Amino acid sequence: MLTLSGEHIKLRALEPSDIDFLLAIENNEDLWHLSYTNQPFSRHILMKYIENANQDIYQAKQLRLVISDEKNTPLGLIDLYDFDFQNKRAGVGIIVDLNHRRKGYAIEALNLVCKYAFTRLELHQLFASINHGNESSKHLFEQAGFSQTSVKKEWNFIGGKFYDEYFYQKINYVH
Template identity: 25%
Template sequence: MKLRLLDKKDLSLRVKWMNDVRIYSTMHFKPPILLENTIQWFDNNKNNNQRADFVLETLEGQVLTMSGLTSLDDDIKKMESYIFVDPDIKAKGLGKKTLFLQCLYAFEILKINKVYAYIDSDNYASQKLYENIGFKKEGVLRLETKRDDCFIDRFYYGCFSEDLDSDLFVYQVNYDSKEIIFL
């Protein structure tokens, strides 16, 4: 498997996944997500150095996950993480591999100081995923967001390069192509 940057050819699949209730129910965006708008978003962000969007794929080219890092401020050197896994193949460890590679990309290639995430208090799978990689729960944002007309808490998780459990997987970083491959 390898982590590579998102490409225009991935956008129709991205739209399909984002319109699946198993994805959008925990991601805080509302369908319908339209391909035309996603293409425009992609074109507008091609050269945006405050984000990096990824695909984890098999060596044969099957897309398994999509993820990304976004930043509001270049000076702080921290980026927010997001991940979504092909909804038909969830719970197979692909999120863990994606998050691990994404963090490596942030620390090794982008030279980011910290990766962080906001995770809903009832999203136990994501909390466990981030903790298993080395993220630490740093705070609680009380009644921060809504789901089904009810307010819920969100947790703030953070990870520095020294927190990342680099022994989880064997990998190779290709700095020229900006790809990371599992060995």
């Protein structure tokens, strides 16, 4: 089972005991625009998701890891998605629970997943899509070495308005 350890956090696979945390994150309507969700998930559906979360990234084309502290308490989630082995790239998404923000967990998690993606998965690049107005995410990804490479104009329709989406990339030039 995959576990990546940092100085203050670890990234680990989803466990059945994470169900309440996952329900709270996935069913928080304030976050739905980040994942293009438009309806709540049932406990049953998310339990099935956890049961199948051990599927290999090469099969599932995604990997969701829990950001946890030394007591194994879930602090957030970090995902590799749209995994494309042929083109050696994947998207990165991250969410840290509101009660655990501004403590350095997000940058540590992002750096750990970048190292894993570039060394173990041998990816050439990671990318992230960040909504207009999400300055904390822009800052986080820039701090981790990502660069804004394009803007998707009026890409997302949120709350009756269209908003731009910023595309960030981190390219691994060491092979």
